[in-house]
Structures are given as structure tokens and as C-alpha cells.
Amino acid sequence: MTLSWVSILRLGLVQMALGMIVVLTTATMNRVMVVELALPAILPGLLVTLYYGTQFARPHFGHGADGGGRRTPWIIGGVACLGAGAMLAAFAVGLMAHSTWGGIAVAVPGFLLIGLGIGAAGTNLLALLASRVASDRQAAAGSAVWIMMIFGLAATGITAGMLLDPYSPARLLAVTAGVSGIALLFAVIGTWGQERTPAPVKPRANRKLAYRAAVAELWADPRVRGFTIFVFASMLAYNLQDLILEPYAGHVFGMTVGQSTQLGGMHHAGALAGMIAVLLSGTVLARWIVVPIRVWIVGGCVLSGASLLALAWGGMHASTWPITANVFTLGLANGAFAVAAIGAMMGLAREGDESREGIRMGLFGAAQAIAFGAGSFLGTAAADVMRALVASDAIAYGSVFAAEGVVFLIAAGLALSLNTHTDPAPAGDLIPGE
Structure with missing residues (x-):
């Protein structure tokens, strides 16, 4: 039920x-x-x-x-x-x-x-x-x-x-x-x-597999492996900019601490708007139009990548660039793709003849968390290295944002390729077999 x-x-x-x-x-x-x-x-x-x-x-x-x-x-x-x-x-x-x-x-x-x-x-x-x-x-x-x-x-x-x-x-x-x-x-x-109400019954009872055997069996599934790699790539791109956006605003756009903090707030506001859009599309607006999860994920990754490339370009035209609108759009795309990816995680986690949702979700969650940690470190380290190598802060930060944008575009390609591993999915589904 x-x-x-x-x-x-x-x-x-x-x-x-x-x-x-x-x-x-x-x-x-x-x-x-x-x-x-x-x-x-x-x-x-x-x-x-x-x-x-x-x-x-x-x-x-x-x-x-x-x-x-x-x-x-x-x-x-x-x-x-x-x-x-x-x-x-x-x-x-x-x-x-x-x-x-x-x-x-x-x-x-x-x-x-x-x-x-x-x-x-x-x-x-x-x-x-x-x-x-x-x-x-x-x-x-x-x-x-x-x-x-x-x-x-x-x-x-x-x-x-x-x-x-x-x-x-x-x-x-x-x-x-x-x-x-x-x-x-x-x-x-x-x-x-x-949990008092019984969960939907699976065709087979769970086998008593040792942890390592269960992980090995799960990783052998091409869709699980492909989706885990997609989660890692997309969440790495998502978090690369987290700790360098406000320093970028200060060094390149000359923003004060208060102004750069407000800019970070605009990113979070955009992300919240993106999440609300996905929520409304699956509830209120679903009566008139159904937006597939795949559209939110791929579209969100593509728009995120484009927004980051625009952010990199904008640093070289700081005096006229609408950075607030750029950052809000980035947040909007980030929020939409992230929660849609969570929905896709849930869809893939429930698949199979046995109740293995926990270990599947654990694998995806580990990929996400590790990508977040790596993104925070790599983003700041890359910015420091580039600022030491080139004289222009706009080029130094912009190169990191551009690389992040490319990773998002790669993640979009990975999301599209997920449907190639198995039989065609029902219309609108990212994960086949739901």
C-alpha cells in the first residue's frame, strides 16, 4: 500500500x-x-x-x-x-x-x-x-x-x-x-x-546475502552502476561552486560581504523555486500536463551547465553582467534537477524481485555525499591553483566554473544514456521498469 x-x-x-x-x-x-x-x-x-x-x-x-x-x-x-x-x-x-x-x-x-x-x-x-x-x-x-x-x-x-x-x-x-x-x-x-501498513509485496523473499556479496551483485546491474556514476558526476558538479561563488563575487564583481551573502541567498532562493516547480508539476499541474522525471533531470543539468558557462563568461564583463539573475537561474536549475534525481533514485531503488531498497539507496546516497565532499575540496583547490597561475581573477574563477559546467553537461549525457541499458521505459520514465 x-x-x-x-x-x-x-x-x-x-x-x-x-x-x-x-x-x-x-x-x-x-x-x-x-x-x-x-x-x-x-x-x-x-x-x-x-x-x-x-x-x-x-x-x-x-x-x-x-x-x-x-x-x-x-x-x-x-x-x-x-x-x-x-x-x-x-x-x-x-x-x-x-x-x-x-x-x-x-x-x-x-x-x-x-x-x-x-x-x-x-x-x-x-x-x-x-x-x-x-x-x-x-x-x-x-x-x-x-x-x-x-x-x-x-x-x-x-x-x-x-x-x-x-x-x-x-x-x-x-x-x-x-x-x-x-x-x-x-x-x-x-x-x-x-510501517504498520504492509509494504507492496515483492515477488521473492530476500535472500540472506552477506554485505559484500549484496554490493557486488548490485554493482553488476548496469543501470544501478550507471545511475550511481551519474549521481556522483552531477552532485560533484553541483557542489564545486558552493565555496567559491561568494569569493568570486567579491574578487571579480567587487561585492561587499553583505552583497555576496545576498547573492548566495539568491542561489538558495532559486533552488527552492526549482524544487517547488517540480512539486507543483507532480501535484497541482499534473491534471493538465505531466512533465517526466527525465525532462527535469536532463533539463536541469543542461541549464545548470549553461548557467555556469555564462557565469564564467560574465566575469570578463563584470561591469554589465546581470550576475544576480545568472545565479538565480543556476539555483533554479540546480534545485529542479536535484529533487528530480531523488525521485529517480527512489524509482530505481524499489526495482527488483526482492526488498533491497536500503542498500540501493545507500549506494546512491554514498555517491552523493562523497561527491559533495570532493566538490567542496576540489572547487576551492582549483580556484587557488588557477589564481596562482594566472593574473586575472575572472579567468581563474571562470575556468573553474566552466569546467563545472562541462561536468554538468556530461552528467546530462549520462542521464540520457541510462535508458540504453535495457528495454525502452514507459513514456516519461527515466528509470525503466517502474
Whole structure:
């Protein structure tokens, strides 16, 4: 039996819970370490890298839930682990004011718990959605839960910001504990009773495969392998610009800190608009026109690539280039393709004669998270290298944006090629066999 929209939105509370806690670790604690404690920016960067490093375990979390037949304990346990890690990290930040190395020693296991918690909860949340959301709702459902996550990020950032002034280590720990408690409550509300209704029955019962054997069997499927490579390429391109857009605005367009921050906000606003467009196309507008998932994915990748190439060109004409409109368009394309890709993930994850949604979604999620981590590093490293090699900041940054745009165009080609591995798909489907 498939999930109703009420049930889908309840599961969106779990995604919101993940965003609520993560924003404290990646934004608030990052700022405290660099500004209030005057520590090198590489320290929070390395700690976040630890989180990304744990994402290799995502397929393992999905495989464990596949074998046990229930995902709710993994989701609630993952959120609890995430909250515990966040509180340990907050305590570590306070400790750094007195002993830098002591604080780092405490922060390392904290950030490892953060990564493991996100992996366990996030993987099995998407697997639960994949197994129980109707195929014609997958892209819209992906949009809905991601919009709720963004709302959680924004609401927590604003509220925590007010509660943390004036800053003190005790305040940071108290706010983190409060947010973690609310997030755990949301996870319980979101998952309560969701698995009481039996999932659609698969033709065969799950075989008891060892983890490595299950991964090897999965990787042998050409569509799974091709889609995983597409996810990695597209998400790498998505994140390459994340940490260099605002420096580019300052160095090339002469924007102030406030102006470049607003520009980054325009990118997020565009992404939200793209997600809403996909949501509306799968709900309200579906009565009159059906936009296939493949159109959103391929179109979003192509428009993202074109927007990045335009951004690279615009730097050489900074005095007249409409950078705000350019960045908003980039965000629009990014948001549309990203949530449509989530919908396609859910479609492919539910395929097969056995209930293997967890390990499939874990494989895709690991590819996405690793690409995000690699993108953050490679984008900044490439910008630094190019600025050292050429005298023009516009050319240095522009070369990175242009390369990113090419990767997006390659990802669009990979998405188109997915249909060539098997029999033709039903009209409008990216993933055959839905």
C-alpha cells in the first residue's frame, strides 16, 4: 500500500530534523571555531571531512535494515546518534577555548557520530519513501521532503541565532541540546505507525546475502552502476561552486560581504523555486500536463551547465553582467534537477524481485555525499591553483566554473544514456521498469 500525502509530509519531518541539527554543526559551530576562537578555518573543514568520510557506510546501513525488515528503528536511532554527536561537538567547541587539542580530541568522535547518524537515518528514510511512495509521486515527494529540510535549516538558523546572543559555550550546548531534542521528537512523530501498513509485496523473499556479496551483485546491474556514476558526476558538479561563488563575487564583481551573502541567498532562493516547480508539476499541474522525471533531470543539468558557462563568461564583463539573475537561474536549475534525481533514485531503488531498497539507496546516497565532499575540496583547490597561475581573477574563477559546467553537461549525457541499458521505459520514465 502506498503512502498518502499526509504520511509523506510526516516523513518530511525527519528530513527537517536532520537539517535542524546539521545547520548547527556546519554553520554555527564552524563560525565559533573560526571567529570567536580564532582557530584556522581548516579545522572545521577537516571535521566536516570526517562526516563525509563516514558516508561510505550508507550501503551497510541500508543492507542492515533490508535484512531486518524494519527501517523505523534505524531512522530514530540515527537521529538520536546525530543529536548525541552534535551535543558532543558543542561541548568540544567550548572545551577548545581552554584546551585546543583537548577540544579537538572530543570533537573527532562527535563529528563521526554526526556522520553515522545522518547516514543511518537519511538512507533508511529515503528507502522507506522509495518502497511506499507511488511511482507517479516520487519526484513530488522528493521535492516536498527537501523543501521541509530547507525550512528546517532556515528556521533553526534564525531561531538559534537569536538564542545564542550573547554567545557562551554553555548557551551553545543548551541550544544544541534543545534542537536535538526537538529533532528526535519530529523523528518519532514522522515515523510513528508508518510501517504498520504492509509494504507492496515483492515477488521473492530476500535472500540472506552477506554485505559484500549484496554490493557486488548490485554493482553488476548496469543501470544501478550507471545511475550511481551519474549521481556522483552531477552532485560533484553541483557542489564545486558552493565555496567559491561568494569569493568570486567579491574578487571579480567587487561585492561587499553583505552583497555576496545576498547573492548566495539568491542561489538558495532559486533552488527552492526549482524544487517547488517540480512539486507543483507532480501535484497541482499534473491534471493538465505531466512533465517526466527525465525532462527535469536532463533539463536541469543542461541549464545548470549553461548557467555556469555564462557565469564564467560574465566575469570578463563584470561591469554589465546581470550576475544576480545568472545565479538565480543556476539555483533554479540546480534545485529542479536535484529533487528530480531523488525521485529517480527512489524509482530505481524499489526495482527488483526482492526488498533491497536500503542498500540501493545507500549506494546512491554514498555517491552523493562523497561527491559533495570532493566538490567542496576540489572547487576551492582549483580556484587557488588557477589564481596562482594566472593574473586575472575572472579567468581563474571562470575556468573553474566552466569546467563545472562541462561536468554538468556530461552528467546530462549520462542521464540520457541510462535508458540504453535495457528495454525502452514507459513514456516519461527515466528509470525503466517502474
